[in-house]
Amino acid sequence: MAVTAPDTDPLTHDHVFLGAAHDENARRTRWVVALTGAMMVGEILAGWLTGSMALLADGFHMATHAGALTAAALAYAYARRHALNRRYSFGTGKVGDLAGFASAMVLGIMALGIAGESVVRLFEPVDVAFTEATWIAALGLAVNVASAFLLSGDLGHAHGHDQGHRHRHDHDDAHDRTHDHRAHRGHDNNLRAAYAHVLADALTSVLAIVALLAGRYLGWVWLDPVMGIVGGLVIGRWSWALMRDTAGVLLDTTDAAVAEEVRETVEGPGDARIVDLHVWRIGPEAHACIVSIAAPTLDAEAIRRRLAPVHEITHLTVEIRHAANLASA
Known part of the structure; x- marks a missing residue:
């Protein structure tokens, strides 16, 4: 008598670990990328034309923000498109960490360039168009505030999918195995990191404005390249922290x-x-x-x-x- 194989369809499950707000977060991120990218180009050009290293540092710092958000947007899209691809044993939840690690290496090189050029200008000052540079920096600050507003909607209220699938094998009375996907609620940490980085960009814009105003009204021309150095250090510290954190995830370090x-x-x-x-x-x-x-x-x-x-x-x-x-x- 032929033995009929059991029906396992009710026990099958996927490995999708995308949050319920995944698509909404992706849309918000794309808007901020467009807004920040436009302002980034404007600040870098203005910094170059006006000779302000603080403004250049703020523009390149904004570039780190735009680059990170672009990587995040691409990661959102790739993770969604390949969420059910069985080639990924545990789903596509770590795609964002891979993109973050790659962008962090580029940002580290950029930070070195900003700090190095600022040191040179500290000893070899150049003329700075303080008035024009201040207006551009103020506009950059406004963009940072707008970006923070875009990313803050529903921040901290994104919930994970109810995975709700359970798969169990009983091999014998000596070994039992259970495979469980439970409901999980939590934050989209990628979105939270992007929001924190926007706030860091806003702080850098404030530093640039302070340096430019001090140069215009107090004659402290040296403060502009000093703020450029500070901006480079901020970018470098952020890129190092991102490399450290994403490398830990990619190498499956124990939590x-x-x-x-x-x-x-x-x-x-x-x-x-x-x-x-x-x-x-x-x-x-x-x-x-x-x-x-x-x-x-x-x-x-x-x-x-x-x-x-x-x-x-x-x-x-x-x-x-x-x-x-x-x-x-």
Whole structure:
């Protein structure tokens, strides 16, 4: 008698970890890219024509902002287009980190160029058209404020998809595995980072305005290249931090805080011990967790329920190893 294979359709699931506000955030980002790109070109040209390094630094700093947002916009589009592509084992949630790492390297080189040119002009001053440069810097500040307004709508209220899929395999009475996709709510960290960078741009614009006004009314011409150096340092610090953070995500570094929470949650009652644990980020709002547990009296579903409060985990794989099998493990 032929054996009919079980129907697994109800157990299948995807690996889409895009937030509910993904498309809205992408649209906001595209608008800010267009607005900032236009202002960036204007500031750089004005800084070059007026001889203001502070204005040039502000323009290039705005370029870092425009570049980062452009990468984010492209990442949004690529992640959406390939969200169901099975080539990506854990979805496309890390595309933004890849784009961020690449842009950070370019921004670091740009920061060195700005700081170097500012040092040269500190010792070899050039004439600066303070009035015209001040008006351009003020316009740049207005663009930064407008960009912040565009990005702040619904910021912090984006929620993840209800993944709601569960897939379980019971291999034998010694090993149970459960594959779980739970509902997750959180922030779009890429959008939050873009918003914070807009605020940093606004601060740089304020520094440029201060330097230009001081040069015009107090004769402190030296303050303009000094602010250029400060702008270069700000860009360099931001690019280094971005490279460090995105590299950690791309290399699947362990999220120590979430891993510790998992360990305390599983081992707290005293009836289970973790044998092996891996926790890493797979998207802006999502973490994956693979945990192997020695628990003689528990099954995988019990561990899954126990870990339900750890909301950072959106993709959970549990292996139960009973005492009889530990010696052969």
